Amino acid sequence: MSKKKDRKTREKDLAPSRQGKSEEKKLSRKEYEAALYDLQAELVRLQYWVVEHGHRAVIVFEGRDAAGKGGAIKRITERVSPRVFRTVALPAPSDREKGQIHGQRYLSQFPTRGEIVLFDRSWYNRAGVERVMNFSREDEVERFLETVPIFERMFVEGDVQLIKYWFDVSMEEQERRFRQRITDPRKTWKLSPMDIESYRRWYEYSRARDAMLAATDTDIAPWHIVQADNKRRARLNCISHLLSQFPYDSVPRKKVHLGKRRMKGKYDDLASLKGRRFIPEVF
Numbered sequence: 001m002s003k004k005k006d007r008k009t010r011e012k013d014l015a016p017s018r019q020g021k022s023e024e025k026k027l028s029r030k031e032y033e034a035a036l037y038d039l040q041a042e043l044v045r046l047q048y049w050v051v052e053h054g055h056r057a058v059i060v061f062e063g064r065d066a067a068g069k070g071g072a073i074k075r076i077t078e079r080v081s082p083r084v085f086r087t088v089a090l091p092a093p094s095d096r097e098k099g100q101i102h103g104q105r106y107l108s109q110f111p112t113r114g115e116i117v118l119f120d121r122s123w124y125n126r127a128g129v130e131r132v133m134n135f136s137r138e139d140e141v142e143r144f145l146e147t148v149p150i151f152e153r154m155f156v157e158g159d160v161q162l163i164k165y166w167f168d169v170s171m172e173e174q175e176r177r178f179r180q181r182i183t184d185p186r187k188t189w190k191l192s193p194m195d196i197e198s199y200r201r202w203y204e205y206s207r208a209r210d211a212m213l214a215a216t217d218t219d220i221a222p223w224h225i226v227q228a229d230n231k232r233r234a235r236l237n238c239i240s241h242l243l244s245q246f247p248y249d250s251v252p253r254k255k256v257h258l259g260k261r262r263m264k265g266k267y268d269d270l271a272s273l274k275g276r277r278f279i280p281e282v283f
Contacts, residue, residue, distance in 0.1 A: 032232040039239045040079040047080045049248035054113035056160045060122045063167030065198040066177040068228045072238045073118055089120035102126055102144060103151065110160065127212040129194060132204045145215035152221040163245050165238060166225045171202055173229045
């Protein structure tokens with residue numbers, strides 16, 4: 001038996017969830033967009049409820065590189081208000097931030113009432129990239145894994161809802177997506193030196209993931225794993241699950257009437273633009 005075939009056999013035994021709907025017939029674009037439309041309409045309902053009740057929530061998105069976290073976040077936020085659903089994707093820490101306690105710069109981004117904050121990567125960098133790439137000492141990582149459940153319990157009991165997602169993807173699918181980023185000029189920016197290292201260090205990241213889940217998958221702040229080999233299904237499943245985590249209902253809203261335009265002071269407001277700089281109509 002070849003090594004490739006042997007690995008696929010092991011994957012089937014160890015990760016049966018990967019053999020489910022993600023390997024059924026392809027979800028057509030029409031089916032996907034219809035389902036996404038309905039889910040995004042529900043996210044708008046959730047938005048009104050969050051504002052009405054002053055709810056606060058933090059959603060953490062972690063996972064393999066190229067597993068589709070960014071795509072899922074985009075579909076969650078593209079039809080709602082950025083003032084309610086706020087995305088945080090922090091760059092590498094500054095010199096000043098490096099001197100702070102770990103997690104301090106994330107706490108400053110936490111939600112106020114009536115707000116949901118989505119972290120595209122989070123304080124869990126310490127358990128992942130920092131550990132694998134030796135950016136943090138092993139004793140620092142171990143201390144983080146010991147204390148982060150206490151940290152999370154503190155703000156969950158302080159009335160901040162916490163939802164944590166881990167996006168998982170197979171070795172073969174990750175390679176396919178990386179190769180696509182190499183050749184597609186629209187996606188080359190997505191392929192960083194850290195991505196290349198994550199490709200090389202697959203099993204080191206696997207062990208880091210396993211240690212993180214073992215230490216931080218708690219009853220008060222559990223991890224929810226999204227199998228993301230099929231991007232469309234992963235996005236729909238993630239949004240559906242996210243909605244199920246809130247006890248929201250419809251908030252009564254006043255019926256909107258446009259009324260009539262005020263025609264007092266009517267003039268030729270197109271002629272007044274004559275001579276202004278219009279962009280070329282190339283298309």
